[in-house]
Amino acid sequence: MRLAIIGTGLIGTSVAMAAARIEGVELVGWDIDPAELKIASERSGLAEADSLGSAVSDADAVLVAVPVGVSQEVVNAVLEHAGPDALITDAGSTKRAVVEQTGDVRFVGGHPLAGGEVGGAASARADLFKGATWFLTPVDSTAGVQLERAFRLVSDLGAKPRAVAPDVHDRILATVSHLPHVLANILVSEAAGTVSDEDESLPATGPSFRDATRVAGAPSSIWTDIYISNAEALIERLASVEAELANVRGMLERRDGPALTAWNDAAGAQKLRLAGGGGIGRSVHQIRVQVPNRPGVLAEIALSLGQAGIDLADLQLHPADDRATGTIVLGIEGGENVERAETLISGLGHKVSEEQ
Amino acid sequence: MRLAIIGTGLIGTSVAMAAARIEGVELVGWDIDPAELKIASERSGLAEADSLGSAVSDADAVLVAVPVGVSQEVVNAVLEHAGPDALITDAGSTKRAVVEQTGDVRFVGGHPLAGGEVGGAASARADLFKGATWFLTPVDSTAGVQLERAFRLVSDLGAKPRAVAPDVHDRILATVSHLPHVLANILVSEAAGTVSDEDESLPATGPSFRDATRVAGAPSSIWTDIYISNAEALIERLASVEAELANVRGMLERRDGPALTAWNDAAGAQKLRLAGGGGIGRSVHQIRVQVPNRPGVLAEIALSLGQAGIDLADLQLHPADDRATGTIVLGIEGGENVERAETLISGLGHKVSEEQ
Known part of the structure; x- marks a missing residue:
């Protein structure tokens, strides 16, 4: 199988390194940045294509791993140059827009829940996807054979594929990733505001603040595009959090202990329920x-x-x-x-x- | 010095264990629960008093370490029974209310930034306060000699004392502790809501969600009182977060990339600035x-x-x-x-x- 990787940053190069271990896979790659492509080639042995078109024209499968802001454009270019039977998938962190605008039977949206603090081919690892959830977002028109191939590719890379509708994917990600990033940013600015109000330095703080702000200020070069590409689902979440904050504020204004206890207990029960999913090494x-x-x-x-x-x-x-x-x-x-x-x-x- | 500890749970017993190592300290304790008092005695060697009054009547210093909901009541009882020269301090996690209502020159409010997932005397550790910030909240009327004694006691327990006005203390804690707890609860309920909307189990999630929800559903037996005792400062923070969420939502509705980038970059800069404080082992x-x-x-x-x-x-x-x-x-x-x-x-x- 000839696998083309378009975009050889952290994700693309990690895919290449993992795929290099799969028997019968021939790798070719392209990146807008020749330096990144060269590192990817050195690390995984992929052949350096001199254009996107030449990388994908003979490929059996194409993985697009580019920043989400240019995802649609690059996927469209790949669809234009790829053969009629090729599988095209991507790794963008929001899915509804790219899936809806594409509407091509060769395309199956994908998104690995894996990454790192530092991007780039130099940070890539062959085991980046080991045990990680890798969402695949088929729609009604998706050909079974393409979904099967995407599923197998993702499994072969070490990930656990999970099929999910594109809009459900985006709502889940809005909740479990994009919203925590927004709240981390806001917590940091609340703390900075408290400090400057008081002309006070912040003392060594407890773990709740450290944990809650770990992802604050994640690189704007990536995150502005993520926020905007998932704006609709994220707007819905933010409005929901605003309403819930107002609800808690009301309990506090009424000094309503029983309501606060019920609310806090419910969160504890929900946390347990959410943690109950998953499981490793099952039969x-x-x-x-x-x-x-x-x-x-x-x-x-x-x-x-x-x-x-x-x-x-x-x-x-x-x-x-x-x-x-x-x-x-x-x-x-x-x-x-x-x-x-x-x-x-x-x-x-x-x-x-x-x-x- | 005779040190009386009123409330021998995790904090009180840890203080007793740490104080037992200080030369010339004689320890006496009392707890509403005789079983907790017995464990504290076995672990630290403190004498078990048979009433609050007998514990504090001859004490040079009294530490009140009880749930914040009964803090004022217990501090008042201690002030009634303690001698005219005794130092009385407490360990409650909000300070303005107890300091304002007390108005006694013998009282200096305190709050160690230390604790554990599991409460009770059995979980106590002599090194619980090692290097931890321990706030002291003197006011204009506080006698210098009392502040000095509180400062020395806290230092001797291994903590780093930091003087702060009671209302500033409560504003800081609202931001760095109580607000993160509220947001963790809300994130969990957002996720549970997303999941049940979709009749879907939550996939293995990334670290941002795990970190941000670690403190969700903390014990209501402690936290309802904390929320209510710091209601005023927390209400202010919640309103501020609601406004900031609406602001971010506006940027998303306008798909305003530059504004999102500026906002995200500012959070990154603020995070760096906040992390710049502190420092260990300085001259x-x-x-x-x-x-x-x-x-x-x-x-x-x-x-x-x-x-x-x-x-x-x-x-x-x-x-x-x-x-x-x-x-x-x-x-x-x-x-x-x-x-x-x-x-x-x-x-x-x-x-x-x-x-x-």
């Missing part, structure tokens, strides 16, 4: 699903399982000889999820059987 | 100050230095034979602060000389 159970061979079937199943929090350790698509039907083999993580998965898939109208 | 320079022997002089000097972020490694009060004047010896941390300290103290009308 994998295979199930087989008979499906009609039409676009969107695999995406629908993967999204349904992803929504229910069921992780897939494996996903294979086997078309039947008649090309009208096929079999999907799914590796379900955690024995307790097998029955739920079967019920969900049966509910979509497909026949399920457990692997012998 | 100590002594200066001497001639002062009139009247209440409030030492408090005024200590507050002025504390406000300027100048840490005191030492503080001694030497009354002259005529009792009308005295000499204060101050250990100033960091050579670069000596001149600033001298200027500040001269500005208050006192004569300063450097120690030979």
